[in-house]
Amino acid sequence: MSNINSLRLSVTQRCNLKCPYCHKEGQISSEKELNLEEIEKIIKNAKEIGIKKIKITGGEPLLRKDIISIIKIIKKHNFEDISLVTNGFLLEEYAFQLKEAGLNRVNIGCDSLSSNVLLKNIKNIKDGLEAAKSAGLSPIKLNMVVLKDINDKEMPAMIEFAEKNKLVLQLIELININGNKEYYKKHYFSLGSIEKELEKKAKIIINKEMHNRKQYNLGNVIVEIVRPFTKEFCANCTRLRITSDGKIKPCLLRNDNLINFKDKCSFAEAAKEKGVSYV
Numbered sequence: 001m002s003n004i005n006s007l008r009l010s011v012t013q014r015c016n017l018k019c020p021y022c023h024k025e026g027q028i029s030s031e032k033e034l035n036l037e038e039i040e041k042i043i044k045n046a047k048e049i050g051i052k053k054i055k056i057t058g059g060e061p062l063l064r065k066d067i068i069s070i071i072k073i074i075k076k077h078n079f080e081d082i083s084l085v086t087n088g089f090l091l092e093e094y095a096f097q098l099k100e101a102g103l104n105r106v107n108i109g110c111d112s113l114s115s116n117v118l119l120k121n122i123k124n125i126k127d128g129l130e131a132a133k134s135a136g137l138s139p140i141k142l143n144m145v146v147l148k149d150i151n152d153k154e155m156p157a158m159i160e161f162a163e164k165n166k167l168v169l170q171l172i173e174l175i176n177i178n179g180n181k182e183y184y185k186k187h188y189f190s191l192g193s194i195e196k197e198l199e200k201k202a203k204i205i206i207n208k209e210m211h212n213r214k215q216y217n218l219g220n221v222i223v224e225i226v227r228p229f230t231k232e233f234c235a236n237c238t239r240l241r242i243t244s245d246g247k248i249k250p251c252l253l254r255n256d257n258l259i260n261f262k263d264k265c266s267f268a269e270a271a272k273e274k275g276v277s278y279v
Contacts, residue, residue, distance in 0.1 A: 003050070003238060004049070004050070004051070004238055004239065004240055005050060005051060005052045005053065005238050006051060006052065006053040006054070006055065006238055006239045006240075007042075007046045007051045007053070007054050007055070007239070007240050007241070007242065008025070008055045008057055008239055008240070008241045008242070009039070009042065009054060009055070009056055009057065009241075009242045010025045010027060010057045010058060010059065010241070010242065010243055010244040011033065011034065011039070011056055011057070011058060011059075011061050011064050011067070011070060011244055012033055012058045012059040012060070012061060012063055012064050012244050013027060013029065013030060013031075013033075013058065013059045013244050014058065014059045014060065014063045015058060015059045015060040015063070015087070016060055016063065016087070016089060016090075017060070017087055017089070017119055017120070019109075019118075019119070019120065020180065020183055021145055021147070021174055021180075021183065021184075021187075023175055023177050023252070024059070025057055025058075025241065025243065025244075025249075025252065026177050026241075026249060026251075026252040027243045027244065027245075027249070030243070030244065030245040032244070032245035032246070033064075033244050033245065034242075034244060034245070034246050036066060036069055036070065036073065038246060039070055039073060040073045042242055042246075042261065043073060043074055043077050044077065046240075047077050047078075047079070051079070051240070052079060052080045052081070053079060053080055053081040053082075053083070054074050054079050054081070054082050054083070055082075055083045055084070055085065055107075056070065056071070056074075056082075056083070056084040056085070057084075057085045058085070058086075058244070059244065060086060060087055060089075060090070061084055061085070061086060062086055062089075062090040062091065062093075062094055063090070067094065067098070068094070068097050068098065068101045069101075071084075071098055071101035071102050071103050072101045072102060074102065075101060075102025081104050081105070082102055082103050082104050083103070083104060083105045083106065083107065084098065084103055084105075084106050084107070085106070085107045085109070085143070086106060086107070086108055086109070086128070087108070087109045087119075087120055087125070088108040088109065088110070088120070088124070088125035088128035088129060089124060089125070089128065090128070091106070091108065091125075091127075091128025091129070091131055091132055092127040092128045092130075092131040095128065095131035095132045095134070095135040095137060096131070096134075096135045098135070098137070099135040099136055099137055103137060104137070104138075105137050105138055105139055105140065105141070106132050106137050106140055106141070107140075107141040107142075107143050107170070108125055108128065108129060108132070108140065108141070108142055108143065109125075109142075109143045109145075110122060110125050110129075110142045110143065110144060110158075111144050111145055111147070111151050112150075112151045112154055113154055113157050113158065113161060114154070117150055117151070118150065118151060122161065129165070133165075139167070139168050140167050140168070141167065141168045141169070141170050141224075142158070142161075142162060142167050142168070142169050142170065143170050143172060144158055144169060144170065144171055144172065145172045145173075145174060146171055146172065146173065146174070146189045146191060146194075147174060147187040147189060148186070148187045148188060148189040149186075149187065150187060152189045155171065155194065159218070159221060159223060162221050162223070163218075163220045163221035167221075168215075168221075168222045168223075168224060169221065169222070169223045169224070170223075170224045170225075170226060171191055171194065171223065171224070171225055171226065172226040173188070173189070173190065173191050173226065173227050173228060174187060174188045174189065175228050175252075176188075177252070191225055191227055192227075194225070195214070195225050195227075198216040198218070198223055198225070199216070201216070201218055202216040202217055202218055203217050203218065203219050204217040205217070208224075213225065213226060228252070237251075242261065243258070246260070246261055247259060247260055247261060248260075248261045
């Protein structure tokens with residue numbers, strides 16, 4: 001079993017987009033959001049149990065008016081890495097403030113070079129991307145959810161775009177945890193064949209600790225593959241999740257093992273109710 005060393009903290013379920021594949025961090029709908037005091041309690045406890053990396057997610061985390069304060073709280077506790085996942089629409093406004101507050105890097109959702117079908121496209125994220133680059137947020141990852149008959153043919157062009165702009169491209173398989181089975185059945189695209197192609201072309205292949213994910217260094221660009229439905233992915237998971245309403249969520253794909261944390265003093269106290277340990 002892998003040691004838990006990173007925390008994915010959702011700070012809101014609100015979003016300014018309605019992407020049909022959104023898994024909402026596997027969270028059941030809730031309008032409750034952690035306040036700054038509750039977030040700091042979580043961050044302190046995370047540090048105490050050996051968490052080294054924090055990733056802020058949503059919904060769209062930049063919809064939180066206090067997002068800069070949230071980053072400052074995390075920075076204060078000296079984590080090795082602080083990152084944030086965003087759709088990029090508000091990033092132009094916040095990029096420099098986020099960097100100054102202590103954010104290291106961002107993942108920007110970008111599924112297409114075309115604006116014809118998908119909202120998370122180069123045109124809509126361009127200003128946010130340029131602002132992130134200018135602010136010094138690095139490395140910048142583009143998250144591309146690969147969808148059959150929608151954007152699967154765009155992967156080579158996205159690799160070229162990432163290379164030209166000195167970005168890391170993360171290709172992500174569609175997952176089905178939001179109940180939209182028909183959409184999943186119609187648009188799921190296996191990345192197995194793409195991985196084989198990347199293995200042949202790669203100059204260096206790096207196996208990351210997280211999920212044993214492979215990063216393919218093609219010389220001037222790095223492409224990372226995320227395939228959530230593999231035994232290797234789960235067996236090498238080093239992450240905990242906290243929902244936006246304050247519950248420990250050990251696994252993205254399950255909702256039967258949530259642990260209330262907001263009203264507890266520590267991870268150990270919260271986990272005791274389930275008879276498990278996260279220390």
